Structures are given as C-alpha cells and as structure tokens.
Amino acid sequence: MILEVNDIHTYYGESLALQGLSFSVNEGETVCLLGRNGAGKSTTLKSIIGLTPPRKGSIVFAGDTISGKPAHRIARLGIGYVPEDRRIFPGLSVRENLEVAEYRRSGEAPAWTVERIFDEYPMLAELAGQDGDTLSGGQQQMLTVARSLMIQPRLLLLDEPNEGLAPVIVQQIGRLIDELSQSTTMVFTDQSVQFALKHAQRAFILERGKVVHEATSENLRNDPDTQERYLSVA
Amino acid sequence: MKQNILTGVLLAVIALLVALPWFAPYFYIFVFTEILILGLFAVSFNLIFGFTGMLSFGHAAYFGMGAYTTAMLLLHLDWPLLYTLVAAMALSGLLALVIGFFCVRLSEVYFAMLTLAFGMMVFTIAHSWRDVTNGSDGIAGFRISEFGLGLDLVMGNPAVYYHVTLAIVVIAALVLYVISRSSFGLILKAIRQNPERVAFCGLNVRSYRLASFVIAGIFAGLAGALMAPFLRVASPELMHWSLSAEPVLMSILGGTGYFMGPFVGAALFVLLETWITSYTGAWMLFLGIVLALMVMFFRKGVLGTFLDWWMNKND
Numbered sequence: 001m002i003l004e005v006n007d008i009h010t011y012y013g014e015s016l017a018l019q020g021l022s023f024s025v026n027e028g029e030t031v032c033l034l035g036r037n038g039a040g041k042s043t044t045l046k047s048i049i050g051l052t053p054p055r056k057g058s059i060v061f062a063g064d065t066i067s068g069k070p071a072h073r074i075a076r077l078g079i080g081y082v083p084e085d086r087r088i089f090p091g092l093s094v095r096e097n098l099e100v101a102e103y104r105r106s107g108e109a110p111a112w113t114v115e116r117i118f119d120e121y122p123m124l125a126e127l128a129g130q131d132g133d134t135l136s137g138g139q140q141q142m143l144t145v146a147r148s149l150m151i152q153p154r155l156l157l158l159d160e161p162n163e164g165l166a167p168v169i170v171q172q173i174g175r176l177i178d179e180l181s182q183s184t185t186m187v188f189t190d191q192s193v194q195f196a197l198k199h200a201q202r203a204f205i206l207e208r209g210k211v212v213h214e215a216t217s218e219n220l221r222n223d224p225d226t227q228e229r230y231l232s233v234a
Numbered sequence: 235m236k237q238n239i240l241t242g243v244l245l246a247v248i249a250l251l252v253a254l255p256w257f258a259p260y261f262y263i264f265v266f267t268e269i270l271i272l273g274l275f276a277v278s279f280n281l282i283f284g285f286t287g288m289l290s291f292g293h294a295a296y297f298g299m300g301a302y303t304t305a306m307l308l309l310h311l312d313w314p315l316l317y318t319l320v321a322a323m324a325l326s327g328l329l330a331l332v333i334g335f336f337c338v339r340l341s342e343v344y345f346a347m348l349t350l351a352f353g354m355m356v357f358t359i360a361h362s363w364r365d366v367t368n369g370s371d372g373i374a375g376f377r378i379s380e381f382g383l384g385l386d387l388v389m390g391n392p393a394v395y396y397h398v399t400l401a402i403v404v405i406a407a408l409v410l411y412v413i414s415r416s417s418f419g420l421i422l423k424a425i426r427q428n429p430e431r432v433a434f435c436g437l438n439v440r441s442y443r444l445a446s447f448v449i450a451g452i453f454a455g456l457a458g459a460l461m462a463p464f465l466r467v468a469s470p471e472l473m474h475w476s477l478s479a480e481p482v483l484m485s486i487l488g489g490t491g492y493f494m495g496p497f498v499g500a501a502l503f504v505l506l507e508t509w510i511t512s513y514t515g516a517w518m519l520f521l522g523i524v525l526a527l528m529v530m531f532f533r534k535g536v537l538g539t540f541l542d543w544w545m546n547k548n549d
Contacts (some may be wrong), residue, residue: 049434051430070433070438071430071433071434072432072433072434072435072436072437072438072439073438075433075434075435075436075437076436080434081434083431083434087428087431088431089423089424089427089428089431090427091423091427092420092423092424092427096420096423096424099417099420100420100421100424100432100435100437101435101436102417103435103436147435148434150435151435151436
C-alpha cells in the first residue's frame with residue numbers, strides 16, 4: 001500500500017468538505033476519483049498534498065504519516081501534484097519551468113531530468129525557450145505534468161487533467177497517463193466515466209465528501225445502475 | 235547580437251564612470267558617488283521586490299545599520315574601511331535575518347506593514363539610544379585612516395572615494411547579478427509568480443523568501459556603509475522610513491523587470507533632484523508627476539520600456 005487515506009475530515013472555511021473519507025492505493029496502480037461537482041474530489045487531492053490539511057483522520061504515504069505536514073515537505077517525499085488550474089509559471093520559459101522543480105535526492109541518479117523530458121516529449125523541447133504564457137491550454141497541461149515529474153514522484157496526483165481541453169488533446173492526455181502509469185502510481189480525478197474507466201484500473205466514487213462506491217474499472221463498466229445513481233452520465 | 239550590444243553599452247558606461255573625475259566638474263563626483271550608493275541600495279531592494287515579489291517598506295533599516303556600523307568602527311576602533319564594510323554587511327544581514335524571520339511569514343500588504351513597523355522601531359532605537367548612537371546628531375567626527383589590503387589610498391580625496399565606491403558597487407552588483415541568474419534566482423522569480431506552485435515543486439517558499447530578504451539586507455548594509463563616510467555622518471535619517479521609500483521609487487522609475495533598472499532609476503532620481511532643486515524647491519512635485527506618469531503609462535520603467543521596445547524592434 002503506497003497511500004492510505006483514513007477517515008479524513010477536511011473543512012473548507014467553515015463548511016465540512018470531506019466527512020470521513022477513506023481509500024487506499026497500491027503501488028503501481030492507477031486510480032480515479034469520480035463524482036459530481038462538489039463531491040470532494042479536488043479537496044481530497046488538496047488534502048493529500050497538504051493544501052487543505054484534514055482536521056481529523058490520517059494520511060499515510062509509503063509508511064510516513066503526511067497529514068499535517070506542509071505542502072513542500074509532502075512534495076519532497078515524492079508526491080507530484082498537478083492542480084486543476086494547471087497553470088505554469090507564466091513569466092518563465094518552458095525550460096525554466098522545469099528547472100524550478102529540478103530535484104535530486106542525494107546519492108541517486110534522478111529518473112527525470114530536463115533532457116529526458118525533452119527526449120520523451122519533443123513538443124516541449126521545441127517550446128523550450130518560449131515563455132509559459134504563450135503556450136496553449138494543452139501545452140500548458142503537458143508542461144505542468146512534466147514539471148510534476150521533475151520532483152521524481154512516486155505518486156502523481158492529477159486534478160481534472162482534461163478540464164477545458166479539446167477532445168483531441170484529451171486523447172493525448174490519456175496517452176500520457178497510460179505511459180506514466182507504467183512507472184508511477186497515479187490518482188486522478190475526472191467527471192467523465194468513460195475516460196476514467198479507460199485509463200484507470202480502479203475507481204472510487206465520491207458523494208458529499210465520502211467514498212460511496214469502490215469498484216474495478218471492469219466491474220463499474222458493467223454496472224450501469226451505479227453509474228446512473230452516482231454520476232451524471234454526460 | 236543585441237545582448238552583445240547591451241554588454242558593450244554597459245562596459246562603455248562603466249568606462250565613462252571610471253574616467254568621470256578627469257572630465258566632469260568637481261561637483262559631479264559627489265553626485266555620482268551618491269548615485270552609485272543609492273543604486274546599489276535600490277538593486278538590493280529589487281531582489282526582494284522585483285524578483286521575489288515582496289514589497290518592503292523598511293529597507294532603510296539595513297542601510298542605516300550599515301552606516302552606523304562603519305561610522306562607529308571608524309570612530310572608536312579606527313578600523314581600515316574595507317573591514318568596516320564587511321562588518322556592516324554581517325550586522326545588516328543579521329538584522330535582516332531577525333526581522334525577516336517574522337516578516338516572511340506574512341504576504342502582500344501585511345508583509346509591507348510589518349517591514350514598515352520594524353523599520354520604525356529600528357529608527358526609534360537609533361534616534362533615542364543617545365549613549366550609543368548619539369541621538370539625532372548621529373555619529374560624526376570619524377576619519378578613514380586606511381582602506382585596507384595595504385593599498386595606499388588617500389581616502390579623504392573625493393575622487394579617490396568615488397573610485398573606491400565605484401569598484402565596490404560594481405563588484406557587489408556583479409555578485410547580485412550572478413545570484414539573480416542562478417537557480418536560486420529562478421526560484422525567487424517563480425515564487426513571485428505563484429508561491430503555491432513552488433511548494434508543489436518541493437521547495438520551502440518561506441526559506442527562500444527569508445534568504446532573499448537577508449541577501450538584500452546584506453547589500454543594503456554595504457550601500458549604507460559606503461554612505462556614512464561619504465556624508466561624514468551616520469544619522470537616524472539614514473534609517474527613516476522616508477528613505478525606505480527611495481528604493482521603491484527608484485526601482486519603479488528604472489524598471490523592476492531588468493537587473494539594471496534600479497540603477498537607472500537611482501541615476502534619474504538623483505540627477506533630476508539635483509537639476510530641479512537648482513531651479514525650484516518643489517522637487518517632490520515634479521517627482522510625483524513623473525512617477526504618476528510612469529505608473530499609469532510605463533509600468534516597466536524607463537529602462538524596461540526602452541529595452542522591451544528595442545528588443546522587439548526588427549523581430
């Protein structure tokens with residue numbers, strides 16, 4: 001088990017956004033959090049990375065309790081986070097955006113370097129000198145994911161990676177998730193059941209700040225009732 | 235290509251500055267000594283303002299700390315100037331570390347207010363602790379017996395002091411430039427754009443903000459340490475919050491986006507002040523008008539506006 005979220009309660013201001021939410025992720029798995037708007041998907045990821053620390057409950061990552069730690073420490077432990085707004089550093093070039101996050105654990109050769117990113121994603125190499133704010137939405141999303149790789153993550157959190165992107169870009173992001181899932185454990189959120197079932201092995205359905213259903217993608221695909229009950233099938 | 239032209243222009247300016255005492259009227263030696271010192275003060279300020287995105291209203295505290303350190307070491311211990319400069323940098327850095335420790339926890343307007351509050355406290359201490367600081371009279375009556383390093387320089391000669399100042403300011407500016415171009419400087423720029431995202435990259439934003447605050451304090455202290463022998467006094471005015479406003483104005487005037495912007499701003503500030511006050515006492519009115527126009531129409535400052543126009547020309 002690489003990530004265990006145990007009964008967390010997280011407040012957003014005064015309102016209780018997560019009310020005893022629990023789930024766990026095995027090493028190497030790709031998991032999707034599904035649910036309608038406001039179900040608590042984003043807040044769950046924000047609680048894991050330390051942006052909205054839970055007031056109750058615990059989060060354990062690779063044996064370390066991370067709930068209550070500041071975001072940068074959690075990131076250092078190896079959790080990469082791609083926020084919903086997917087913004088980059090607009091005034092920095094693509095290369096600089098990656099360099100900011102460059103991190104080497106002592107005594108270990110980093111798996112991800114700027115050169116490797118450019119090798120694997122030639123599109124970013126072509127844009128290397130360009131300022132972040134000249135990039136399209138899809139390019140920015142690619143760059144944000146690439147930046148999150150620079151911290152050498154063992155777990156990647158992606159919050160609604162497809163939001164606002166054109167269908168052809170969504171396909172690219174799907175391919176990216178598939179590729180990365182070969183080497184990294186991943187948790188992503190999405191509103192589209194189809195996308196989730198295609199790219200994740202397991203799904204957790206959230207409603208009003210709790211996990212209300214857990215299933216393998218296989219099972220959920222053949223379970224239109226559950227899909228109907230908890231998810232707006234758009 | 236254009237980068238080479240800029241480097242050439244910069245070298246030419248430095249050469250002109252070196253030669254200044256041989257062709258300019260005597261009076262301008264004083265004007266340019268002041269420009270160099272305030273330029274360094276403004277550039278150090280811009281490390282936290284232009285790079286890290288923190289608006290400090292208490293930067294004169296470190297400038298004044300440097301001035302007092304040098305003045306007292308010269309007066310009481312008769313140290314060589316160079317040693318007093320090093321001591322001034324160390325003490326100003328220490329002061330910035332203590333004040334910064336509290337300030338960097340806050341952001342935006344609260345940060346600005348807390349730096350202002352600390353600046354007022356430091357000023358009041360300098361003003362009221364008569365036994366040590368000599369109150370509003372300040373520390374005066376010191377002289378520089380030697381520069382240090384065995385160099386035989388006649389420090390009492392304004393042209394010599396100008397050259398010493400020029401050399402030290404150029405070295406200090408180079409160090410600050412290297413810092414601003416390093417990966418550390420890159421992280422400061424990223425923090426200005428979005429501190430939260432920097433945390434996601436696994437970096438402790440608060441430590442980086444504190445580090446930039448201390449570095450800025452160290453170099454403000456160096457500027458102040460050069461100012462005291464120039465004015466022949468270290469007085470509480472050098473810590474006053476109105477002096478904290480000067481690097482803000484100079485940075486905006488010259489442009490916060492380019493490293494040399496605050497230097498250009500300092501030069502314009504001092505030259506305009508010199509020329510306008512020879513005609514009228516209403517210098518602040520003119521400064522106000524110029525600044526209002528800059529902020530409304532030329533946000534990037536004089537240097538920033540020019541360079542952006544020139545760099546994009548023919549593209």
